[in-house]
Amino acid sequence: MNWMAYSYVMNDKDDDQIKDNYYMIFVNNGSKKKQFFEKRQETHVLINNIVHDLQGLIIENIDTYKDPEKLVEIEKSSSKYNKRENESWISNLVYTVSTVEDSTVLYAYLSNDLVRKIKAIAYVKDCLPDSYAELATNYNEEDIKKETKWKGVGVKEYTHMHLSLLSQGKFSLDHIDQYDYNYYYPASAGENIDMIIMDSGFNFNHSEFSNTNDRIARCSTFIKDGIPVDISDKDCRSDDIYIKNHGECVADAAGGLDRGVANKANIYGVKIDIDPLLGSIKYIDIIAGLQYISDHLIRPYKTVINFSFGKYYHYEEQKSELDHYEKLINEITTKGGIIFAAAGNHGSGTVKEASKEALYPCSFENVICVGGVEVMDPNTSNDYRKAVDSNHGSNVNIYAPFDMDLLYQDSNGVDKEKSVEGTSFSSPLTAGVAATLMSEHSEIKFTTEIMLTWLTELGLKDIISNIPKEENNIFINNGKHINYSSNDIYYGCGIHSGNLECPSNEYCSEDGFCRNLEIPYNNSTTTTTTTTEIMLQSTIIEMNTTTTLVFPTSTIEATMIEVTSTLNTIPNPVETMVESIMNDNPTISITLTFMESYDTITTSIEEDIIDEETDTPPIDVGDIEIEEDEIDLEEDEEEVIDLDLYLDEEGNERHEINEYRIKTLIAKKIMKMQWKSLYYQ
Structure with a gap:
């Protein structure tokens, strides 16, 4: 390493x-x-x-x-x-x-x-x-910079799972010997980005916010009965016994020095009054808080807002409330703020069609809604499983760790650790990742739409279990996908295994293991009166994103190449191969056969020997056979090749269009099958 x-x-x-x-x-x-x-x-x-x-x-x-x-x-x-x-x-x-x-x-x-x-x-x-x-480490900073395009790399070594999971690809002990507990992040770490957290109360006096020389961390206002009261103290904790420390832990997850994501971001706490009987916040205070944020706290394209609360509203009977609620949300996002909200902890859908209810603010269009994934024991499992209590739904955009250990300060000023669970903490983690992306790419004017596109592109897709197939299945990631082993021992290659390369006679397969790349061939030749042949017998080439294919030179008159795809689809670059061979051999015919049972493409290329004393003989135009079940073509999409279009009046091949015809047919079939593009080195 x-x-x-x-x-x-x-x-x-x-x-x-x-x-x-x-x-x-x-x-x-x-x-x-x-x-x-x-x-x-x-x-x-x-x-x-x-x-x-x-x-x-x-x-x-x-x-x-x-x-x-x-x-x-x-x-x-x-x-x-x-x-x-x-x-x-x-x-x-x-x-x-x-x-x-x-x-x-x-x-x-x-x-x-x-x-x-x-x-x-x-x-x-x-x-x-x-x-x-440089201290010997289990990671390579230059590799991380190359993958992430970060200007600098920050590392919290051997930190907590809820952080380390944010900067890993899906790990497997088949590839690495020990899980890497490091959290890697852009060194800008949210610098010059404002994070606004509307919650129960805050205390920015404890060690998690001690770097006040680098950022601002303070209470901004207290909302009660719809009236905001400006405050500038660092301590505006809630006295409610039911919800105590909720806001403090949410702020820690977003931007704490040790346990948080964006440890250089400015943190502004908007304290909301808690009902002492219900342990919840009133609608009027939410509206007043949104109004205050919109009027006083938005810096265009530099502001991230987190709401770790929500309520089911009847979207017909409570339409007036929701309309005003959403207008405030839209006003904030129009001014350049990006809002994240918790998906809720009811273990159900965020939308209940039977009762015509939906969870808000999660369900608003201009809110990025965050669900929760159980934090696993990496020594025994790499199962990314939706937390049982986390809500889900088509409007849940992304998922993040559900349970974590965070810090708060007790009444005696002593820092305490608290184990917490809930999408209340998944949401600020994701908001923190957004803040680091914004600080790292200050040239971009991030909107909600652009940020969601970034998070979707960077996230780990389709790895979370217990989520319906039709719903978003994306786990948060900050852009670093290389998996390192904490003891520097690896069993694979590529990003699955510390970005290790394979030996020169092997390639790294898509599943992250080195595979042999051997092309056995038989150089024996046989001569007849009409054809000279050199045959590559039973040549099998397993293909992945880094495979290099080597084809015969133009001096070979007859070749059989069999290519096996490990990607469940036939690779795209066949057209390039055909074009290259045709450029060197203008009088060839090509037959492509797709073998359904083996997912194999066999390309047979033959060239007839031209008698110098005669005209060019007719060339077999061949055919293209494709199993309908494999490409799922509709009946009206089937093509019939009219050979008369390619023959002259005497039945001979019209050579001037032969090359174009072959290329076109191959291109059409490749396009219809939507083959997966591969990169060849």
Whole structure:
């Protein structure tokens, strides 16, 4: 994977541009070669003397430093290390790091001029700037950048499942040895994006929002009985015993430093009054909250809003309420806000046609509705299963982790962990992903429609069980699909297995395993009076997105190639193959036969030997046989090939249109079967 890489900050070629810096001074301490130090008895005494000599040299040349005050700061910190084993005194201006045999390494803060002088000292073997090493990791940052197009990569190492799942493809222990608990995200992390959370209450004093130098995290207003009251405090927690910490945990999922997704996004809390008897919020406060957001908090195309609440409304009897509700939603989105809402935790559909009810705001057209998926134990399962309590429906656009461990702060100011479940937390996770995409692509004016397109394109499709086939089946992903193994052990290839490549004689199959790519052939030839043949006997080529096909050269007069598709469809590039062969062999006939039982295409190419003393003989135009069951053509779509169109009055082939006819027929059949396009290298 990512081997330790060393790189020097600077080298001798850059001497004129070198600034004051820390250097490693490699010294011959004389333990083997005494000619430099005949009066030295003990190695440690020798080293101490060298250190003191160099310290004096540094002080004498202080005027050569670009920043002399840095030396004063370094010397002040020397008291921390004023005594070391075998040393009478140690100064941080220069000190010993390591001694082995006749070699000692000293560390010093030097100016450019001093480096030249120290290199000239007889006992100094070399003086080099300090170097840096990348820590060995189980991931490859450059591969991640290449796949995601992120400018920088942020990594929360060995974090929580609800985060790590956001930046993985569908993993399998058949490909990796251990699940990768890292969460990878764009380094911009929601920077300069406003996240507005309307919920029960908030407390931005705890450690999850401690990076206030990088962003804003505060309460914005308190809505009660339809009246907003501006507040600017960081603590506006709810006193309700039933819903306590709900808003705090929602905010943590969206943008907490450790447990959240967009940890650089601005967070504005809109607190809604909670009914003490019902533990719920009133419609009038929701409307007032939406109005406040629309009037005061929208920055066009820089605003993400989360609603972790919902209610079933009768969409006929409560039409007036819903109409006004939706108009406010549409006004916010028209101004450039993007709204996410929870799908609800009733374990049912978001739309109940029998009772003419639907869950709102989830069911509004301009709201991205988020359902929940149970977080699995990756050591035993990779089953992405819709949570039993999560709602579903055609208006649920996407799914995210349903259960997670989040942080809040108790009344004594102590950070506490809380295990929570519900689409209330799936929604802010997804909103957080949206915020990171917006910060990473600041050049794009994200609307609800554009954001939903992005999330749909990046999401993992059709992997969630317990969802009806006709409904959206998309699991949230932030753009990174490569699966790494935490111990760097792999059993496959490609994005399934750390982006590993296969050996040169193998290719990576669609299911993520290296397969042999061997084309056995028989070079035996037979000669007759009319035809010379070279046959590739029983040639089988398994095809996937990275397979390279090698076809015979133009000198071959007769060839049989059998291609087996592993993609459940016949590949597209047959037309390209045919065109290439026809360009080199203008007098060939082609027969394509699709074998239903083996999903195999057999291409037979024959060329007749032309007698120089006669005109070009007729060419068999062949036919194209396709099983109707396989391509599911309607009866009125069947084509009849009229051979008279391709023969002259004497029954001979009209050569000027033969090539065009063959290409057209093949193209039509390929198009009708909607073959899956493949990339060939």
